[in-house]
Amino acid sequence: MAVERTLVFLKPDAVMRGLVGPILNRLEARGFTFVAMKLLHVSKELAEKHYAIHKGKPFYDGLVRYVQSGPVVACVLEGEDAIAGCRRLMGATDPRKGAPGEIRFDYAQEIGRNLVHGSDGPQTAATEIALWFKPDELVTYRRAGHEWVHEKA
Numbered sequence: 522m523a524v525e526r527t528l529v530f531l532k533p534d535a536v537m538r539g540l541v542g543p544i545l546n547r548l549e550a551r552g553f554t555f556v557a558m559k560l561l562h563v564s565k566e567l568a569e570k571h572y573a574i575h576k577g578k579p580f581y582d583g584l585v586r587y588v589q590s591g592p593v594v595a596c597v598l599e600g601e602d603a604i605a606g607c608r609r610l611m612g613a614t615d616p617r618k619g620a621p622g623e624i625r626f627d628y629a630q631e632i633g634r635n636l637v638h639g640s641d642g643p644q645t646a647a648t649e650i651a652l653w654f655k656p657d658e659l660v661t662y663r664r665a666g667h668e669w670v671h672e673k674a
């Protein structure tokens with residue numbers, strides 16, 4: 522397993538519903554490290570670039586509107602297997618198909634209002650981090666208690 526960085530953002534429904542704390546807590550409590558974090562309104566340009574892979578799909582226009590419909594909290598998280606690990610914490614894309622314990626199942630009900638985004642692979646993570654953050658917005662440090670999460674610290 523490798524130390525990875527992943528781009529996570531809390532979509533406007535998470536911010537508007539006051540779920541920023543509970544959702545970030547799930548990621549933080551597992552032991553992942555915040556390397557970057559900011560609150561922003563997503564521009565049309567950023568929304569279209571981020572979701573370019575979905576262009577042409579029936580939900581694309583709604584998705585691009587959804588991410589621009591309120592503030593989002595964007596983060597870079599770091600840790601062993603952080604890309605898949607964060608996505609497992611988030612759960613199924615469609616909250617209805619998930620299971621209790623998953624962020625999307627526990628706090629959401631619909632695929633079009635599923636609260637959170639996580640990069641889906643190393644290449645996507647690198648591209649998305651570069652799209653959302655400038656290099657000097659990434660802060661490198663070791664969390665206190667690292668050796669209590671990792672046996673071979």
Ligand SMILES: Nc1ncnc2c1ncn2[C@@H]1O[C@H](COP(=O)(O)OP(=O)(O)O)[C@@H](O)[C@H]1O
Nearest residue numbers: 575580584613614632633634635637638639641
């Ligand atoms: N059928 C759909 N209807 C509405 N929104 C959708 C649908 N499929 C995907 N989406 C939205 O597009 C986002 C990106 O889709 P996808 O990359 O497949 O999922 P994930 O976010 O789990 O990686 C989803 O998180 C969701 O917000």
Ligand SMILES: [Mg+2]
Nearest residue numbers: 638639640641
């Ligand atoms: Mg995806």
